[in-house]
Amino acid sequence: MISKRLLLLELLIKSRSGLNILRHSKDKSRRGKVIGEAIGFGMLDIVLLGFCILVSLLFGFNGYPEMIPMTAASVVILLSFILTVFRTNGYLFNFKEYDMLMAMPFSVKDVVSSKFLYMYYRTDIFVVFLSLSMLAGYCISGNGSVISAIVWIVLSFFLPIVPMILASAFGMLIAKVGSLFKHKVIIQTVLTVILVMPAFFMNYFMNRLFANGDVSEAAMKVAGVSGKVGSMLPGVNAFTKSVIELSILHMILIIAVSVVLFEVFFYIVSKFYRQLNSKLSAKTKHTKYVAKKSVKRTVAASVAYKEFKRFTGSANYMSNVVIGIAMMFLVSIGLIIVNFKIPIKSVLYDAPFSMTMVYSAIPLIVYFMTGMVATTAVTPSLEGNNYWIMKSLPIDPKDDAKGKMIFNMWVELPVSLFATLVITYFSGAGFVQILLNLVLMTALCVFSTVYGLVCGLKHRKLDWENEIEVIKQGMAVTAYIIPHMVITMVVGGLSFAVSYLVDPRIVSTVLILIMILLTFLSYLRVKSLIKKGA
Amino acid sequence: MSSVLEIRNYTKSYGGHVKACDNVNLTVEAGDLYAFIGHNGAGKSTTIRAVVGVLAFEEGEIFIDGHSVKKESLECKKLTAYIPDNPDLYENLTGIQYLNFVADAFDISAEERDSLIKLYADKFEITDALADLIGSYSHGMKQKVALIGALIHKPKLMVLDEPFVGLDPKASFILKEIMRELCESGSAVFFSTHVLDVAEKLCNKIAIIKGGKIIAEGKMEDLVGDKSLEEVFLEVTDHDK
Numbered sequence: 171m172i173s174k175r176l177l178l179l180e181l182l183i184k185s186r187s188g189l190n191i192l193r194h195s196k197d198k199s200r201r202g203k204v205i206g207e208a209i210g211f212g213m214l215d216i217v218l219l220g221f222c223i224l225v226s227l228l229f230g231f232n233g234y235p236e237m238i239p240m241t242a243a244s245v246v247i248l249l250s251f252i253l254t255v256f257r258t259n260g261y262l263f264n265f266k267e268y269d270m271l272m273a274m275p276f277s278v279k280d281v282v283s284s285k286f287l288y289m290y291y292r293t294d295i296f297v298v299f300l301s302l303s304m305l306a307g308y309c310i311s312g313n314g315s316v317i318s319a320i321v322w323i324v325l326s327f328f329l330p331i332v333p334m335i336l337a338s339a340f341g342m343l344i345a346k347v348g349s350l351f352k353h354k355v356i357i358q359t360v361l362t363v364i365l366v367m368p369a370f371f372m373n374y375f376m377n378r379l380f381a382n383g384d385v386s387e388a389a390m391k392v393a394g395v396s397g398k399v400g401s402m403l404p405g406v407n408a409f410t411k412s413v414i415e416l417s418i419l420h421m422i423l424i425i426a427v428s429v430v431l432f433e434v435f436f437y438i439v440s441k442f443y444r445q446l447n448s449k450l451s452a453k454t455k456h457t458k459y460v461a462k463k464s465v466k467r468t469v470a471a472s473v474a475y476k477e478f479k480r481f482t483g484s485a486n487y488m489s490n491v492v493i494g495i496a497m498m499f500l501v502s503i504g505l506i507i508v509n510f511k512i513p514i515k516s517v518l519y520d521a522p523f524s525m526t527m528v529y530s531a532i533p534l535i536v537y538f539m540t541g542m543v544a545t546t547a548v549t550p551s552l553e554g555n556n557y558w559i560m561k562s563l564p565i566d567p568k569d570d571a572k573g574k575m576i577f578n579m580w581v582e583l584p585v586s587l588f589a590t591l592v593i594t595y596f597s598g599a600g601f602v603q604i605l606l607n608l609v610l611m612t613a614l615c616v617f618s619t620v621y622g623l624v625c626g627l628k629h630r631k632l633d634w635e636n637e638i639e640v641i642k643q644g645m646a647v648t649a650y651i652i653p654h655m656v657i658t659m660v661v662g663g664l665s666f667a668v669s670y671l672v673d674p675r676i677v678s679t680v681l682i683l684i685m686i687l688l689t690f691l692s693y694l695r696v697k698s699l700i701k702k703g704a
Numbered sequence: 705m706s707s708v709l710e711i712r713n714y715t716k717s718y719g720g721h722v723k724a725c726d727n728v729n730l731t732v733e734a735g736d737l738y739a740f741i742g743h744n745g746a747g748k749s750t751t752i753r754a755v756v757g758v759l760a761f762e763e764g765e766i767f768i769d770g771h772s773v774k775k776e777s778l779e780c781k782k783l784t785a786y787i788p789d790n791p792d793l794y795e796n797l798t799g800i801q802y803l804n805f806v807a808d809a810f811d812i813s814a815e816e817r818d819s820l821i822k823l824y825a826d827k828f829e830i831t832d833a834l835a836d837l838i839g840s841y842s843h844g845m846k847q848k849v850a851l852i853g854a855l856i857h858k859p860k861l862m863v864l865d866e867p868f869v870g871l872d873p874k875a876s877f878i879l880k881e882i883m884r885e886l887c888e889s890g891s892a893v894f895f896s897t898h899v900l901d902v903a904e905k906l907c908n909k910i911a912i913i914k915g916g917k918i919i920a921e922g923k924m925e926d927l928v929g930d931k932s933l934e935e936v937f938l939e940v941t942d943h944d945k
Binding site: 174177181184185186187190191194195196197266267268269270272273274275276277278444445447448633635 | 778781782786791795798801805810
């Protein structure tokens with residue numbers, strides 16, 4: 171029944187709405203956090219708006235206006251797919267209020283479809299915003315009409331449905347396969363990473379196209395790739411034809427396929443939804459504990475071990491965190507196996523310059539991929555409702571922080587060092603440069619760990635309904651990502667530019683000193699936040 | 705008397721070989737106040753979750769007022785109220801928003817819900833806090849809101865998992881009164897508890913579960929006789945080792 175579905179959807183939206191907190195909470199700091207988050211996301215949206223308009227103008231003013239709706243549709247479809255894959259486990263399954271909702275007089279189809287619609291709502295806010303930003307660029311560059319704009323807006327709301335359903339189907343399949351194994355979390359994580367990795371490599375490939383700075387050539391290349399991507403993704407051509415040719419047939423096709431697939435998919439899913447959830451939530455003991463001699467650890471090591479168990483106990487957490495690490499590891503292994511000149515040249519964007527100029531930037535390239543671990547691994551937010559445990563135990567907050575940092579370093583550092591070593595070595599650098607790059611990589615990892623903790627402490631969020639809300643989402647992640655991007659892109663670019671004039675070993679040394687300084691400043695901030703009881 | 709809850713040969717296994725519940729049979733009739741007791745991990749919650757339609761099961765049948773939980777899940781849920789041992793309520797909703805949601809889910813008219821919410825909120829002395837976010841409530845207050853949500857649709861069968869945990873003495877007393885009233889009005893209450901004194905004083909029927917199997921079941925007076933429930937419980941659970 172649609173009314174029950176909407177009732178549930180309304181509840182889900184309201185129960186996570188910052189507006190509801192603003193209206194009813196008497197806690198000033200909580201209200202302040204909601205406002206702060208809104209401002210943070212608003213700023214991020216402005217950046218994205220600007221980027222989307224720029225990309226649209228790039229196409230529009232270089233003679234490829236048809237590529238704007240095609241790119242918009244591709245972005246909407248790909249992003250909807252990726253975001254849903256990561257969210258399925260936690261939004262559709264294993265959610266906190268499962269017992270409460272399933273015991274109420276809602277049909278299984280209503281429960282699961284309303285959870286999907288809530289996920290759609292969360293995804294839609296983001297992807298439709300991107301799509302409409304590109305529409306703005308499309309109109310600014312003198313294309314389209316009022317009718318095509320209306321078609322664009324309406325279809326933007328339907329376009330994410332099919333990829334989200336497909337991603338949910340994959341997510342369910344992954345959950346189903348995982349549930350057959352004892353180590354279901356590991357299996358689910360591996361399958362999720364395998365599923366989304368091609369999309370991340372596609373992103374890298376797109377970035378390469380802007381490498382030489384020639385705007386019109388880049389537009390041509392991107393147009394070519396967008397065309398190819400668009401032709402591969404069902405729905406892109408239909409969207410493009412609907413907007414440009416105002417093809418009613420294609421409009422109906424998008425809407426009808428979305429609605430019919432939605433109903434059919436959730437009719438089928440509702441048949442085995444309870445069984446699947448029961449299997450996923452089964453926590454039976456297959457082994458009998460045999461008392462062994464205990465090992466006494468330091469408090470920090472014990473906290474780090476606890477964090478490690480949290481990490482390996484959640485497919486959401488692991489798949490979100492290991493994707494960059496796994497990619498860097500695969501690239502490094504690939505460099506060892508294949509002729510290293512080709513991929514190194516590819517990584518360096520076929521640059522018409524000496525290899526020595528990029529030596530000092532190599533750790534930054536690696537850091538771009540692996541440094542995202544610290545958005546999650548050091549945050550106290552993951553404690554959620556269990557936060558009382560840490561608070562009530564006689565644990566010095568510094569030890570808690572140390573433990574989380576040790577764990578972060580444990581995840582981030584080994585692959586970062588390995589990748590830096592392999593890439594620097596195969597790029598032909600000498601011993602001193604390799605050593606400096608390894609030190610710089612270590613400094614970057616330490617910085618990311620400490621700065622990640624600053625963001626985690628400053629923007630701690632314990633009242634989440636689902637851990638995915640603090641993994642790769644939320645204010646702490648946004649606060650981390652912006653300097654992360656600045657360091658990797660701006661500093662990386664600067665180090666490259668300076669290496670034209672100065673010996674890269676000097677550049678690396680200066681970068682190491684800068685990172686030590688930044689780490690020290692972050693460390694002071696951590697101390698102050700801990701002192702304040704953050 | 706008509707049976708409100710009937711569990712027939714209910715078996716729940718995990719991974720095909722670990723049986724959490726094994727051939728459970730029991731009947732709760734209208735007017736029964738039925739206690740379900742057992743050690744931790746005995747299979748109480750696994751049975752309760754299957755009764756309320758949360759947990760899928762393959763073997764056996766469960767009927768609520770004649771409706772099959774497997775085949776007529778929605779009908780069964782309309783007749784049942786369920787409170788888990790640790791109710792996960794929406795922390796960012798206010799108490800009244802949550803109760804209105806429950807009332808909507810059960811299609812309760814505005815007038816009826818207003819009077820029932822007021823009645824029970826006043827009884828549990830939580831009326832003033834209903835405009836606050838649930839996240840700001842204590843465990844006991846959350847439990848009270850969950851209880852009001854369970855009561856406002858006048859359930860035919862009320863299923864509670866450890867309902868007295870976290871409630872203050874007055875709220876516990878009121879809950880016991882409400883349970884009695886509910887049973888007197890022709891409904892039935894089925895609940896798990898570790899508080900044997902309460903079960904003994906409150907209930908007319910009882911089942912003891914151990915290792916997923918019902919090891920004792922029947923009328924309280926028949927089962928307990930002139931002993932205490934605690935003694936009987938320890939006797940039967942130890943004897944079954």
